[in-house]
Amino acid sequence: MTAVKGFPAFPPQRAGARFATSWWGRAWIKAMEDTSLDHTLLQKGRAYAKTGQVGPITVSPGRLAAITEGEYDTVVRVSHLTDAEWNRFLDQVAAQSGHLAALLDGEVPHDLVEAAEDAAVPLLPTVGDLEPECSCPDWGHPCKHAAALCYQASWLLDGDPFVLLLLRGRGRDDLLAALQQRDVPAPADTGTPARAAYALGVPPLPAPPPPAAEYVPLELQEAPGVNTGALKVLAASAAGRARELLAGGTPAVLTERQDRVRLAAEHGLDIGDAPAVLAWQYGGAGGLDTLEHAWNPGKQELARAEAAWRREDLPPVEAARNRWTLGALQLRLGRDGRWYPYTLRDDGQWWPSGGPERDPAALADQV
Template identity: 70%
Template sequence: MTAARGFPAFGPQRAGARFATSWWGRAWVKAMEDTSLDQVLLRRGRAYAKSGQLGPITVSPGRIAAVAENDYDTVVRVEQLTDAAWERFLDQVAAKARHIAALLDRDMPHDLVEAAQDAAVPLLPAVGDLEPHCSCPDWGHPCEHAAALCYQASWLLDADPFVLLLMRGRGQNELIEALQQRDIPEAQPAGVPVAEAFALGTPPLPGPPPYDVAFTPPALEPGPGGDSGIDVAALSVLAASAASRARELLLSGRLPRHTEYQDRVRLAAEHGLGLGLDAAVQAWRYGGADGLDVLETPWTPPRQDLARARARLEAGWEGGAPPPVESWRNRWTLGRLQLRYGRDGRWYPFTERDGGWWPAGPPERDPSAAVHERWQPDR
């Protein structure tokens, strides 16, 4: 039988601490949040998870458990995989050596989860797959204690995806032992007899390798005639930019179309040129062409996008209701912080500086995440 694993209690966390930085950890949190019908309880659960009041966590096949304040027993049940499902999962893991290496390196490859899904093996929970239970008098589904347990579990999943596999029924040692016992495909004979090799004749040479566009061109110098009227420094920047764009085209097969102004900003951002475009350069470094557009062009987003964003901001705010929001088109102002909604569906943070708004960091899908790192109440 698979042994349970115990984890020490998490201490108090800072208010802006985030849950689930890995993609599989975020999928776990999403399954719990999508099941909940009470955003207030979720907000309280997030605050409780960071308070340090939840006890040590025990993970065992089919469940995670902890003791909350007042000795409330809190459990979240997860459906275990059948033996047949485990066999199909092990087939997918053993099919590629890098899957085993990734798991041992505490990573959960996307293609492994997708291959398991195709084999009818649901590794990640979906809506309704998590069953919370708590001995507290709250009838929430989940209550704040069970929600806090799920949020803290996302930290465990970030650090070790084998925690998820243990919840599904099998621990790390059991899985590795099962993989070692599986049949290994017979190796192909190495090489061919000499006579057969000579009989094949001379094969055609391979084509030339692709030009290494990452190569740094040599430094440009004025010709022997002295000053030729060419700005060598500017020409060097343009040559490096052309090489970078060629590499982008080679790797992706396409190049984004930029206006002349956008290219000026891009060059300044990539090569540290002082062209009097400080705010634009900072916007480009955080979000590329989308970041520049958010800096300079207000627009009116669909109402449903803003309604969803406002609900996420309220649900993700720690310690009570968020401050009043002054909204205008795609711009939300919260005191000395402003969020701008981009056409790419992300929220860009800005802070007040010299009487204007200055790009303050990379964009976030969740507006509450963009706020937490930078929020300072007016004094």
């Protein structure tokens, strides 16, 4: 019997909803977008996908189908893996028990896909692998309806990687049954047999590690000209950085200004510069630098961010150097490659308003 799986229609999504949070879901979208020659149709497809204009989706071997806006029959075809390719893929899954465990846990391991590629098994689609068909009069490849179907399919792939395997020809049950019937290679003649290992009994546990040294606040007596409160803060800070060194970390070398802001952020000191303290609490030294300095990012870095912003159909921004402004929201790109959100206060000043993100579109819900 041919495996078929149905999924209910996705309801309308919020404006900032994202497609494909998984790396394999993003690979699916990339294969579709790289094939397209019309960015406008892709934009319309994203809007259709988010506004609930795609009906229930049916997934079967080599075929993704739905009734879309206007009662159009929309299909996206994917080539099947041959029996020989499936056998090679099953070899890779069986080679490591963690591969199957990851699939059952809703993950597609990078090393499994790479091993499949080494075995000439095209698991993830690339340019030209997705063949859209639609009964609408649009000549786009894909049309907006097929694009919408592909974008919504990325949500299905995020939730269940077996959807991808079904599109390639075999469903979850078929795959598990085939793995159960395979001959597992005999283990190498090394190590201790399980019976002998159990006969050894339970060995004693190793000695517990030495307890971590706890910081004991300094007991200081008041003295003329000595700020004992500041000394206690400095001692606590030094103890924390020492623990970080002992744990194998490498504390950053800070300027006097950075260290003053750090101390205020970590110990609740009032240095009369609340925006700087907030910036440090949200992003450390990188957050403070982004607050205090504008700079000119590279064109390639900005192009990637602009493409991510457009993919989510977000409103246009006013761009100046590393700062994007949209009403009372401003996003600033830090030299650490992260985008920091700022909010315009009543006094006309921009204040840090949240933690940073690699993708500026992820901060769009603050619009």
